[in-house]
Amino acid sequence: MNLPSPIGLSENREIDGFDLLEVLGLMKEYNRQEIWRRYLPAESATESISMYVSADPYFVETHIQRMQRIILTEKFNTNPFFMQQVVQRIMALHDHALIMEKIRQQGIDTGENPISLSCSLGDTIIDLIIHRNDPPGGSPERPRGTSFIEQAENRPLDVYDLSSTLYLSKQDETEAIFQRYQGQGRLADPSARPEVNISCIVGDYSVHLHVHYIPTDEEICVPPPGNASALTMHQVIERMNFRHSAELILKEMQKVGLSVTLEQVETGFTLQRYVNNTALRVDFKRM
Numbered sequence: 001m002n003l004p005s006p007i008g009l010s011e012n013r014e015i016d017g018f019d020l021l022e023v024l025g026l027m028k029e030y031n032r033q034e035i036w037r038r039y040l041p042a043e044s045a046t047e048s049i050s051m052y053v054s055a056d057p058y059f060v061e062t063h064i065q066r067m068q069r070i071i072l073t074e075k076f077n078t079n080p081f082f083m084q085q086v087v088q089r090i091m092a093l094h095d096h097a098l099i100m101e102k103i104r105q106q107g108i109d110t111g112e113n114p115i116s117l118s119c120s121l122g123d124t125i126i127d128l129i130i131h132r133n134d135p136p137g138g139s140p141e142r143p144r145g146t147s148f149i150e151q152a153e154n155r156p157l158d159v160y161d162l163s164s165t166l167y168l169s170k171q172d173e174t175e176a177i178f179q180r181y182q183g184q185g186r187l188a189d190p191s192a193r194p195e196v197n198i199s200c201i202v203g204d205y206s207v208h209l210h211v212h213y214i215p216t217d218e219e220i221c222v223p224p225p226g227n228a229s230a231l232t233m234h235q236v237i238e239r240m241n242f243r244h245s246a247e248l249i250l251k252e253m254q255k256v257g258l259s260v261t262l263e264q265v266e267t268g269f270t271l272q273r274y275v276n277n278t279a280l281r282v283d284f285k286r287m
Contacts, residue, residue, distance in 0.1 A: 001052045003041040011248055015051050017091045018242045020062050023051070023126075024087065027064075027080035032124050035064060058090050061129040068123070077108045078117050083128050086117065091241070092160040096132060098153055146183045147196075157181070158200050159241050162209055162282075163234055165198065169211070170230035174278045177211055201287075203240040208283045216277050225259040228271040232256050233282055236271065240284070 002008070002015040019039065026035045039049050047066035052059070089099050100112055110116050115130040144156040161181065168177045181196040195212040214220065235252045246265045253260045253271075260269050268285040 003043070003050075005039045005041055005049075007038040011244075013244065013248075015053065016242045017053050017055060017060075017087065018238050018244065019051060020053055020060065020087050021084055021238060023049075023062065023064060024080045024084040027119070027121055027124070027126060028084070030121060032066075032121070039064075055091055055093075057133045059131040059133070060087065060090065061127075061131075063127045063129075064124065065126075066124050077110070077119075078106065079119050080121070080126070082106060083117050083119065083126070086115075086128070086130070088160050088163055090130065092158045094153075094155065094160065098155070147181045149180050156200075157198050159202050159207075159237065161198055162200065162202070162207065162237050165196070165209060165211065165280075166230040166234045166237075169273065169275065169278065169280055172276065174211075174213075174276075181211075202237055203243045204287055205240050206285045206287055207237065207240075210281045210283075212279055213277055214274070214279045220274055220279075222274060223272065225253070225269070225271070226257060228253070228258055228273050229256065230273060230280075232258070233271050233273065233280075236284075237282075 005015060005019075007019070008015055023035055023039065026032070035049070036047055039051070040047065041049075049062075049064045051062040053062075054060075086099065086103065089102070096112075100115075103110060103115065103117075108117070113132045115128075115132075117128040117130075119126055144150040144154070147157065149161065150157060165177055165181060168174075168180075177196055178194045181198060182194060193212065195210065198209040200207060232252060236249055239249045239252060246262060250260060250262050250265045258271070266286060268283070270284070271282045273280040
């Protein structure tokens with residue numbers, strides 16, 4: 001159903017949830033030319049892109065179109081950042097009621113099926129349409145921990161939380177990371193060193209993320225493969241989540257100079273990030 005795109009042809013893969021998140025991320029950065037470069041089909045007569053992704057029990061449509069003039073309308077009810085959050089929750093198979101609760105908390109008036117979200121940046125509009133099929137039965141109860149997020153959203157931590165932690169790290173919002181993801185027992189103990197641990201399965205990998213404070217008066221030596229950015233960590237995790245090839249995962253790291261080998265990607269490796277007074281480490285192990 002998806003027309004051949006430059007990125008799909010160059011990476012030899014089908015369009016998937018990774019691309020929905022990429023397009024929305026580029027919209028956040030106002031980098032619309034890169035959207036056309038990566039995703040506009042060669043045979044397209046207009047600057048218009050349609051993407052279709054199945055994520056049971058959802059089917060997601062994304063339509064990006066460049067208009068001849070700037071259009072202002074009440075239809076544009078949200079922004080690329082929130083759209084990205086919704087897509088991440090859908091791909092992480094969060095409960096439908098939780099997704100709708102988050103949408104309504106934004107004051108967005110949309111139906112439950114389909115869910116329709118739209119935004120406009122200049123002369124470019126993007127529509128996100130989410131269709132839901134009724135699942136065959138109730139989702140099995142999954143064990144969850146004691147962090148604020150797990151208790152508030154009644155779910156275990158997953159790939160959505162890895163992305164959320166990396167985003168907060170990128171924004172230098174360390175305190176928010178500890179408040180959301182530190183276990184309640186550790187929060188209640190004033191003598192405990194603040195730290196966060198998140199472990200989950202991402203595609204074919206077991207992933208463990210660890211965040212903790214580090215002294216600012218001590219010299220830190222960054223071990224191989226180097227000081228990875230939160231963006232690179234996120235790209236690696238999302239490619240794993242959609243089961244992209246080891247070569248594409250490796251490319252995300254090699255293009256920023258990280259010394260990781262293909263053998264390590266196929267077995268296990270670690271990425272670390274040091275920023276201000278925080279150390280963030282992500283261990284990846286191929287299952």
